Amino acid sequence: MGVKRRRQVPARPEPGAELLTAAGLHLAVGGRELLSGVDLVVRAGEVLALLGPNGAGKSTLLSVLAGDVPPSSGTVLLGGRPLGDHRPAELALHRALLPQSAALSFPFPAGEVVRMGRAPWAGTAAEAEDDEAVAAALAATDSTAFVDRPFTALSGGERARVALARVLAQRTALLLLDEPTAALDLRHQELVLQVARDRARAGDAVVVVLHDLSLAAAYADRIVLLADGRTVADGPVAEVLDAPLLSRVYAHPVEVFPHPGTGTPLVVPAR
Template sequence: MRLPRTLLRPRPLPPPPARPGEVLAAAEALRVRLGTREVLRDVDLEVRAGEVLALVGPNGAGKSTLLAALAADLPAAGGVVRVHGRPAAEWSAPELALRRAVLPQQAALSFPFTVEEVVRMGRAPHPASPDEDDRAVAAAMAATHVSGFAARPFPALSGGERARVALARVLAQAAPLLLLDEPTAALDLKHQESVLRLCRARAHAGDAVVVVLHDLGLAAAYAHRVAILCAGGVAADGPPAEVFSERLLSEVYDHPVEVLGHPRTGATLVNPKRNL
């Protein structure tokens, strides 16, 4: 029996390592509609290898929509999204899976896969290499502190444990562009810090990391750049120390905010003003 031509195609190979500062994803005059509502309009943004870019802003500002558009999971109503220099629509799904890995807000699985099996799903885009797969899976589980319950069924985990396993799957995928939607939302303080340190480590190793955050303190501490979204547009884009101003943040969040320097380290601290 002759196999269909599509089954005879070789799997695509991973891209070569990115150069420091190389643009791995970009939105140019991007507009995105969800139903009848225009969620993003005229967004210009670049994501570069070697940096952590935090997307911050109030609820409904378009952070998750922008992340999904950069991942080529949402179509553009106008403008263009480029991944590794090419319009996203020109990549096949297998090619995209080798270039970007996506962590959604919710990690849901209906079947009782074990933790290790879920993490191993991240290796699906790669040509079969059992030894390399084993190393990647073990390293990803160790980095996210889930190795101790590798044999447990995923549905039996707590919300925070599921979030860490889902992140381990993304890391095992070994794509140079990581797109993480609120990876710290279900985590305690220790694991929030661990995840953001991991983001910095991946950027230091040459990856580009985009992370949606609600905690402005975490964004100020760990992001190389922040893009502040407001009403579907980018209100500011730059290093946290430059764009986190009391005036802008108070305007964007419609709540008084204070920005301070840490008394010992000088690091930028962001807090809501409270009358207690």
Template structure:
């Protein structure tokens, strides 16, 4: 019989190795995505290398957010493949994937009045139970300083302005310290 401890135990997961500059961080190979009746992506090929900044530019409705969601493995491909850190995205467990890529959606909403610091600390969840868990406090502090949100660490996220919420959401992604950041 399984106990509660078994259900909530940290599963073994493969920690990411440092990504060598210039090596592929994420790849889309013949990626196609259909949303309802609309073909949004059709045979897209893209490779983003470690150390690069890649910007997707195009008009509204062109499929930029859809491509980012597919690259994050949050949206399934109709055909083709997404590779993260050299492996098919589907080959990683959800916790292992969270160690390799972070995602900043266009908007962030929370139903509970979490303090800002707790929202940023949520970015460290993938590292819980690993040998890098002891980096949590430093990662959170550095991310909050980089986004200039330290001064309202104790304020409820729900009480922030739109711009402040965006900076806190970015701090959460930075605190995650994933080798690949996908910012929508």
């Protein structure tokens, strides 16, 4: 009987390395074009926020970048290789996806749900980190207190935090987060974005879909602004969060002010 070889653990990326690149992405569904020629680069060590109004294509783009939805045309490279060349098990070692909703019909304890994030590492040297990774992810999301409670018995905000903990426990170099703050109170919105900031500071790349423009301004390094499936702007926070541009994209007048303490842009609707 042969000896089963252990799978290799991916090397950590160099700071600033291009982890993922997308070029000319188009996606049409039912005759409607959801993405129209989107280009994107995601680098290690940054938080990249995807912004735009409802229907702009943010979640669709995230699904294409994750490899869950193939584009009609265009390319996505993960680590310099076409996304489609990665087997699902291999893909899970490189990127973790937090979808908008965390659907789970079985009453698994919250701690076991988080441990599911460690499944891709079974059979690798990193398997030895499972307990520590789960505990750290629960602590980072302020979820340790309900580790033994059924996931189905948690509130919407608690479920959202456990779902994020599962993604964090996966410990990939690329995190794709779809509206991770949507169900959360103010304190936990800040906590989640600080976790994203910390992961980027540690060398990972975080792509996050947000609706709160001021949260994006406070925590993102770069913003991609989408409208009607197209990239309207891609650049530093202060450059993209421009009042005339945002007013046009969101079809509502907005004002942008510098925070009196930090200078970070604050975006508010004009009333």
